[in-house]
Amino acid sequence: MKDLERIAVVRLIISLICCVFAYTAAYAQVRPEIEVELVPTDDVPDVEIGVRDLLSDRRFINAMESGFPLYVEFYVALRNSRSGWFDGTENDYTVEYVVYRDPVREIWIVEARGLTEQFSSLADLRARVEQRYRIEFLDPEGSGRYYYAATVNARTLSDSDVDEVFAWLKGDHGESAQIERPGFVTRTARRLLVRVAPLPRITLDGRTGDFTVP
Numbered sequence: 001m002k003d004l005e006r007i008a009v010v011r012l013i014i015s016l017i018c019c020v021f022a023y024t025a026a027y028a029q030v031r032p033e034i035e036v037e038l039v040p041t042d043d044v045p046d047v048e049i050g051v052r053d054l055l056s057d058r059r060f061i062n063a064m065e066s067g068f069p070l071y072v073e074f075y076v077a078l079r080n081s082r083s084g085w086f087d088g089t090e091n092d093y094t095v096e097y098v099v100y101r102d103p104v105r106e107i108w109i110v111e112a113r114g115l116t117e118q119f120s121s122l123a124d125l126r127a128r129v130e131q132r133y134r135i136e137f138l139d140p141e142g143s144g145r146y147y148y149a150a151t152v153n154a155r156t157l158s159d160s161d162v163d164e165v166f167a168w169l170k171g172d173h174g175e176s177a178q179i180e181r182p183g184f185v186t187r188t189a190r191r192l193l194v195r196v197a198p199l200p201r202i203t204l205d206g207r208t209g210d211f212t213v214p
Helices: 005-019 020-028 058-065 124-129 160-167 181-195
Strands: 032-041 045-050 070-080 090-103 107-113 113-117 134-135 144-155 201-207 211-214
Touching: 032 124, 032 144, 032 201, 045 070, 045 144, 058 070, 058 090, 090 134, 113 124
Parallel strands: none
Antiparallel strands: 032 045, 045 134, 070 090, 070 144, 090 107, 107 113, 144 201, 144 211
16 A cells, blocks of 8 residues: 555544544443343352443444444452452453444444354344343352452454554555455545444443352
């Protein structure tokens, strides 16, 4: 891509960033909420995690309809509650999935753990996205007070996508330069300026109450 074309794309992205304040101020939405709850068992309790009203933020829907996949990551950690010290992490667990729109077949697709699910309606997709995950951790090594801490990250560009775009904008060469990134950036930036502005992302944190391991 010529330098003038690169400059044009950079200007598009700068214009996109400048839309953030006006768009966000005018956009009313229901804020998504993380749900983290203990599930009683005969031994150490399990944990159930989910997120409510994620797709109530219309920007996520607009982004997917404009060609951006939605990446959702659930991170849960079993932590030792230490009075007067930093809490220690015993072990952790991650659940990830990707949601995107197939405009040809007019369906929503969710890919998770090598499996693919298809949904014909937005209502069905919402129900899938709000699905709660029950996670069973290994028992902690010692007795004490413990809790589960969780984080949900939802974004419309993965970390690798961001790295590749910025590498291309800087003129770097290598694997990212071999991808047809100019076409991708130009096309999506234009669509985004018209329909999404800005790309949404959200991070939610939560935790359970303490429980005792004898």
